[in-house]
Amino acid sequence: MFTGNWYYFDSINLSGKGRTVSYDVMVxxxxxxxxxxxxxxxxxxxxxxxxxxxxxxxxxxxxxDFAAPGVRAEQARRAAAHLGADRLFLNxxxxxxxxxxxxxxxxxxxxxxxxxxxxxxxxxxxxxxxHAAVGSLVSAAVFYARLDHxxxxxxxxxxxxTRPWAVERLFYPHCKxxxxxxxxxxxxxxxxxxxxxxxxxxxxxGSIFRIEEGHDRLxxxxxxxxxxxxxxxGVAYAEAFKSQSPLLVHSPTVFLPxxxx
Ligand SMILES: [Zn+2]
Numbered sequence: 001m002f003t004g005n006w007y008y009f010d011s012i013n014l015s016g017k018g019r020t021v022s023y024d025v026m027v028x029x030x031x032x033x034x035x036x037x038x039x040x041x042x043x044x045x046x047x048x049x050x051x052x053x054x055x056x057x058x059x060x061x062x063x064x065d066f067a068a069p070g071v072r073a074e075q076a077r078r079a080a081a082h083l084g085a086d087r088l089f090l091n092x093x094x095x096x097x098x099x100x101x102x103x104x105x106x107x108x109x110x111x112x113x114x115x116x117x118x119x120x121x122x123x124x125x126x127x128x129x130x131h132a133a134v135g136s137l138v139s140a141a142v143f144y145a146r147l148d149h150x151x152x153x154x155x156x157x158x159x160x161x162t163r164p165w166a167v168e169r170l171f172y173p174h175c176k177x178x179x180x181x182x183x184x185x186x187x188x189x190x191x192x193x194x195x196x197x198x199x200x201x202x203x204x205x206g207s208i209f210r211i212e213e214g215h216d217r218l219x220x221x222x223x224x225x226x227x228x229x230x231x232x233x234g235v236a237y238a239e240a241f242k243s244q245s246p247l248l249v250h251s252p253t254v255f256l257p258x259x260x261x
Contacts (some may be wrong), residue, residue, distance in 0.1 A: 021113075023115070024117055026053075026119050027053065028122075030094075032075070032079070033205050034122060034131070035120075038239070040191075041194050045194050055088070056087075056107070057076065057089045057090070058092045059092040060094070061076070062094055072208065076205075097134075104141045105141075107137065119171070122134040125177065142244075169243070170244035170245070173240070174242075183232065187240075187243070188233060188240045189239050190233065190235045195236065233258055233259065
């Protein structure tokens, strides 16, 4: 039996048996604030559309730059509430996250318990080593999650008491510590209508942004990127995503109009 390396925020209580809460979407990031920075608008849109979203942070983000231990976790809880999402942490150590078998199995276990149709995970990151670890880690976890017979795998006991789950789509938001992608992404989401909720979520993080000084330099840069991606389509704000697999639709009529066709 896996000994449990996470705890839950919000109102869900999944301790013990019968952990059957399912989510439509799981967003997996290294630190509290990554999900909000990378795709906070998309999360707000999804929950507005009554999708159940859970944010999974691989660590609690300690130590944070401008706050005592524990403050960032409370800010993260409030930020998730702004976006209408639940949130949970694994207990990896901030700054020391690597793509390990242990973490792959822990994430795969969460996927099998919560059975999301769509998983989002940071990718293409070079600057922050923790961010760089997430893409390969989650890609492996999504693969592990669909496999059966883990009870026959020495070292695979973490998945032995859970059933296989096949994620339908694995998408990757852009890490904003990296330069913008230009047009090299699979799709973008128009988040103009919910952008205030993304701002509100990010404004909670006084532990890592200089909110009290009015205009944090990083938040200004992040918003500029969202406006830049929006500019590609002629909307105010958009968030870009890559996809593990090519995109397939029932009809090419699903797309929103672009500025010049
Ligand atoms: Zn981060």
